[in-house]
Amino acid sequence: MKKKQQQHPGGGGGGGGGADSWPHAAPAGGAPAGLGGWKRRVSLLPLLRFSLRDYGFCMATLLVFCLGSLFYQLSGGPPRFLLDLRQYLGNSTYLDDHGPPPRKVLPFPSQVVYNRVGKCGSRTVVLLLRILSEKHGFNLVTSDIHNKTRLTKNEQMELIKNISTAEQPYLFTRHVHFLNFSRFGGDQPVYINIIRDPVSRFLSNYFFRRFGDWRGEQNHMIRTPSMRQEERYLDINECILENYPECSNPRLFYIIPYFCGQHPRCREPGEWALERAKLNVNENFLLVGILEELEDVLLLLERFLPHYFKGVLSIYKDPDFSVFSAFPVVEGIKECHGYQALALPRWCTRVDTATPGRHILCKGENTPAV
Structure with a gap:
């Protein structure tokens, strides 16, 4: 009886239920190979959940970009707000041959x-x-x-x-x-x-x-x-x-x-x-x-x-x-x-x-x- 009681805390017994009862308890001599792999899978679940959300955000961004590109092609040039932004910033991030240049800002009255x-x-x-x-x-x-x-x-x-x-x-x-x-x-x-x-x-x-x-x-x-x-x-x-x-x-x-x-x-x-x-x-x-x-x-x-x-x-x-x-x-x-x-x-x-x-x-x- 004494030998069994001594073996149980050490985790060296043959009962599988004892090992499963405390998966979080690491033995002094290091965890078995099978138990360590299971712990790594558990730790990846939060990362997998955040990655799905980020993946959805990326897909939504890609969809907006595609729709914007389609609108750009159908309208024959960049939208007006991009021209205004280009004029405000001075340097453009897109080609200069897209549509007419922005209109000259006139004083009032002109x-x-x-x-x-x-x-x-x-x-x-x-x-x-x-x-x-x-x-x-x-x-x-x-x-x-x-x-x-x-x-x-x-x-x-x-x-x-x-x-x-x-x-x-x-x-x-x-x-x-x-x-x-x-x-x-x-x-x-x-x-x-x-x-x-x-x-x-x-x-x-x-x-x-x-x-x-x-x-x-x-x-x-x-x-x-x-x-x-x-x-x-x-x-x-x-x-x-x-x-x-x-x-x-x-x-x-x-x-x-x-x-x-x-x-x-x-x-x-x-x-x-x-x-x-x-x-x-x-x-x-x-x-x-x-x-x-x-x-x-x-x-x-x-x-x-x-x-x-x-x-x-x-x-x-x-x-x-x-x-x-x-x-x-x-x-x-x-x-x-x-x-x-x-x-x-x-x-x-x-x-x-x-x-x-x-x-x-x-x-x-x-x-x-x-």
């Missing part, structure tokens, strides 16, 4: 029209724009037509088409009355413009027709070759007081159509044209400045349209840059016009204070407009 009013400093602004276009790389679109501001319907359509197809960002400038792009299915651009005290504007044009400007001493001979000498040297006060046609036509320097538009009624001074001009200024013009405050106008343009006008004020103040010359105001002009014309600048002042969202730089309650 379509600007400056339908400049004659004798309101537009030549100075255009000179600045030529310098700025080279500096900032925008497309400055100009026109050689200077004396055709009213257009037929077909002419409007053709001009709008030519402007709309220009490379963006562009700034188009021309002496032309307001154009409604949306009427002909185009994208309405942002408008800017500059107006001027009408007395100063009248004086500028009066002397310009007779004696030209800095572009050439013989400029007046080209513009008014048939003007007689006595007419060329006619005193401006006499022209006004004697009601010469050049100085008495109320529509001669009418600026409302530049904001009213191409409608025939826009050329008739009256309440209808004024109200329509005000509506267009509110809805389509980012800024309407006045020439007498040109430095303030340029500063605002630099703030609102930096991708076009950044640095314009420093260029304008450069001593090497040529600027316009002004003529003194003649009291006879004030007496003639009587300040009874439609007061667009005075209205602009009210808009500037009553509507903070608008950027219309028109000042002076005593400033006439026409």
Whole structure:
């Protein structure tokens, strides 16, 4: 009996049940070969379970990849988000010949029209724009037509088409009355413009027709070759007081159509044209400045349209840059016009204070407009 009790704890007995009762107990002298192999199989079960889950994940990933590849082939190129990602990262992980390159990111606004009013400093602004276009790389679109501001319907359509197809960002400038792009299915651009005290504007044009400007001493001979000498040297006060046609036509320097538009009624001074001009200024013009405050106008343009006008004020103040010359105001002009014309600048002042969202730089309650 004692021998059997001593053999049982040692595991040396012939009973198989004793050995199976404690599979976890390792004998002092090392486990038998059969028992060690069974323990290794037991220890592999957790690893086998995790491997099945990982295997399923890999299969799901492969399925997504295959579906993405199929979509890639059916759509004819990479999806848009990959193009955007490629543009953001700079370097691509796929071939460069897959589809068109990503579109150029344009500044906003990228379509600007400056339908400049004659004798309101537009030549100075255009000179600045030529310098700025080279500096900032925008497309400055100009026109050689200077004396055709009213257009037929077909002419409007053709001009709008030519402007709309220009490379963006562009700034188009021309002496032309307001154009409604949306009427002909185009994208309405942002408008800017500059107006001027009408007395100063009248004086500028009066002397310009007779004696030209800095572009050439013989400029007046080209513009008014048939003007007689006595007419060329006619005193401006006499022209006004004697009601010469050049100085008495109320529509001669009418600026409302530049904001009213191409409608025939826009050329008739009256309440209808004024109200329509005000509506267009509110809805389509980012800024309407006045020439007498040109430095303030340029500063605002630099703030609102930096991708076009950044640095314009420093260029304008450069001593090497040529600027316009002004003529003194003649009291006879004030007496003639009587300040009874439609007061667009005075209205602009009210808009500037009553509507903070608008950027219309028109000042002076005593400033006439026409």
